Amino acid sequence: MTTQTTTAETPRTPEHDAPSGLIGLPAGPARALATGGGALTIVSAFLSWTWTSAFPGDLTVYGYPGGLQWLVLVAGVLTTLFGLASYGVKGLQWLVPAGADSSIKFAALAAFGTAWYTVLAISVQLGGLANLEPGGFVAAVATLVALVGALALPFHRPAPDPVDPDDDGWDAFKHRAAGTANTWKAAFATGRSKPAPTLPSYVEILIIVAALALGLLVFTYGIGTGYDELFIGFLITAGFGFAAISKSGLMVRISVITSRHRNVTMAGAFAAAAAFPFTQSDDRYATIGVYILIFATVALGLNIVVGLAGLLDLGYVAFLGVGAYAAAMVSGSPSSPFDIHLPFFGAVLVGAAASMVFGVLIGAPTLRLRGDYLAIVTLGFGEIFRITVNNLDGTSGPDITNGSNGISSIPNLQMFGFDFGIPHDVFGITIGRFANYFFLMLIITLVVVIVFRRSGDSRIGRAWVAIREDETAALAMGINGFRVKLIAFALGATLAGLAGTVQAHVTYTVTPEQYQFAHVVPPNSAFLLAAVVLGGMGTISGPLVGASLLYLIPAKLQFLGDYQLLAFGIALVLLMRFRPEGLIPNRRRQLEFHEAAEAPAVLSKTGA
Structure with a gap:
């Protein structure tokens, strides 16, 4: 009799540094490109992208993002955070319980899609690339570098959800127990990560409040977009950004927390909506x-x-x-x-x-x-x-x-x-x-x-x-x-x-x-x-x-x-x-x- 067990991720070995993504680059340089490109994307958001305010959002100001630059900034921050988490930076690993590689790819896609859409929209509406300031070129190059690095990262299948947030009672207990056991097994087998320790109740409630406040901010921003280009950029950033957060396992982690505080979550959700x-x-x-x-x-x-x-x-x-x-x-x-x-x-x-x-x-x-x-x-x-x-x-x-x-x-x-x-x-x-x-x-x-x-x-x-x-x-x-x-x-x-x-x-x-x-x-x-x-x-x-x-x-x-x-x-x-x-x-x-x-x-x- 033989027993075969397959875990969510394979143990980290030297062959992980071999080329295994869509582009033939080792994993180490690929992470460096993605993280560095994300950091440079953040910097580009504070530069002028065009010389005239004729394009909606006024992207001519140095030192203060405007319009679509805010969306590129958010996508750049996500890319950088997930990139740093992939290096094991203390405190950031909590954000990527399922691994950072897949989330880096989608975050880089969000930055690349929004930045290049903005550059093309400026060129089409104003009559050519000559209307771009250095910041526009920096954003285009930075997001492309981040995307190239992200696409070269290896693929690791994330672990399944440990709990169904809509289960109650015995079902929730069984799913939570099974999910916890499997998460520990995967952690010991791979040596890459450990399940997050149980947080104090007041910390979990603060996390729920922060998540609801972020949801209200995103919804308010999306519904209040003043012009068409900004809404399209919002869709690109929000779509790929949601995919990045989902791939990181953070959505599952928050779902587990909200399942333990259902009444608080419901009350907070309706309070956020009432605001x-x-x-x-x-x-x-x-x-x-x-x-x-x-x-x-x-x-x-x-x-x-x-x-x-x-x-x-x-x-x-x-x-x-x-x-x-x-x-x-x-x-x-x-x-x-x-x-x-x-x-x-x-x-x-x-x-x-x-x-x-x-x-x-x-x-x-x-x-x-x-x-x-x-x-x-x-x-x-x-x-x-x-x-x-x-x-x-x-x-x-x-x-x-x-x-x-x-x-x-x-x-x-x-x-x-x-x-x-x-x-x-x-x-x-x-x-x-x-x-x-x-x-x-x-x-x-x-x-x-x-x-x-x-x-x-x-x-x-x-x-x-x-x-x-x-x-x-x-x-x-x-x-x-x-x-x-x-x-x-x-x-x-x-x-x-x-x-x-x-x-x-x-x-x-x-x-x-x-x-x-x-x-x-x-x-x-x-x-x-x-x-x-x-x-x-x-x-x-x-x-x-x-x-x-x-x-x-x-x-x-x-x-x-x-x-x-x-x-x-x-x-x-x-x-x-x-x-x-x-x-x-x-x-x-x-x-x-x-x-x-x-x-x-x-x-x-x-x-x-």
Whole structure:
């Protein structure tokens, strides 16, 4: 009998200094090139890149970065930090628990892509390379040197995630114990690194606060980019920068920390989100923020149906429309056929209840179908809803929804004497209309997150997961599949209707065109499903992040005109190709896509 054990990384031997990357350079000189190029990139950000301020961002100042130079500076700092960590600098190894080589490559790509994009944009807009100052040439050469060194580094497969941040109880204990044991085995076998010691609770909480503050800073910077070139540079830096941090293992390490302080993380995340309107001087970006929250809340509701129960729903946006129309009809709008003006809580209950009823009515006859058949039926329901409300105009049918004109002039919400439609001063800062709705939608998002979390951890939630994994086996174990799926469908519809009540008051008008299957501007069924898959099915943070990206990026890419959806589609294809499990996946789904690559790192094979 023989036993074969494969670890995440091989022991460090002299052949590691032999050429093993994409470029024939030894590992030592390659690290020196990457680290030195990163340091020179930092210096270049403080030089003038062009002689005229005609290019957006004013890149003419010595000693102070501007515009795209800040992004190059951030990418250069990442490259340098990971490069120094690869040399074993004390204190920096904590940042690269999975190894620094892969993270250096992506950080160098971030610096190279952003710097060369800026140089080319200056040359194209201003009429040639003659418009570049020495700083532009230094940045181009420095990032190229760093990239050459990074590409020459050897490849080491990182160890798999030690814990699933969405597991609780016994599952979390088993994963944490197995992950810790395998990490120690890999550390002793390779001699390269040791697992980080357990930090005091207050230090871990400070790390969580720092991570949330950094997330708020990145989001605020991305949503507030003032011109197109800056946003494209932001996408390049953020995309490759996120990949670099992920490859370093730092994301996994932070996930382990947040899993030990779930309540602190949730409270901190919503506190950081609540601070967003205070960072804005007007309602311009608060408008995008409130729409992102609406989109994210509906996506999280869809995640119950798709991510937990495994039901492919292509008409989910119709439930958002049912809630919006129901709330609009009882809001006191002059376009409503009913002379009813309910207070906010009444409108919320009506919208959520109407969506729940429609969810039960649609789900009861259709949830006995599976897979593609269920998807086609739900797609048909979404189109039937849109066509029906379009025809209820008094001509093709009874006058209920005012047809294609929709229900307009929906009044602002008022709650406890607080009018959401007028600005208010808070701590000396003026909070506008959309900021008011942002805070309201944030509270609703918190409610939806709590419902999702409690449902997923409950007995019914585990039944959903069982149905998703293997419905036949779940039925054989005594789970009532139809009842379980109907509960998921009704709960998801209720949460969508809850968000729809706020959407109706934010937009002042609800029309059938807002609830198509595919539309340039989200939310729609296609974008909602993409947000769930892109962010990470079955997780809480995944759909929130996915929805934020899927709303923000199209809103910022409007300058591309007819090519907007083309560029967006290419980005989705690339993301699904290189990270099919989503941006923030749970452990089970990650293994589904990478089991062949990761399983040997933690399992031993025994054969005769």
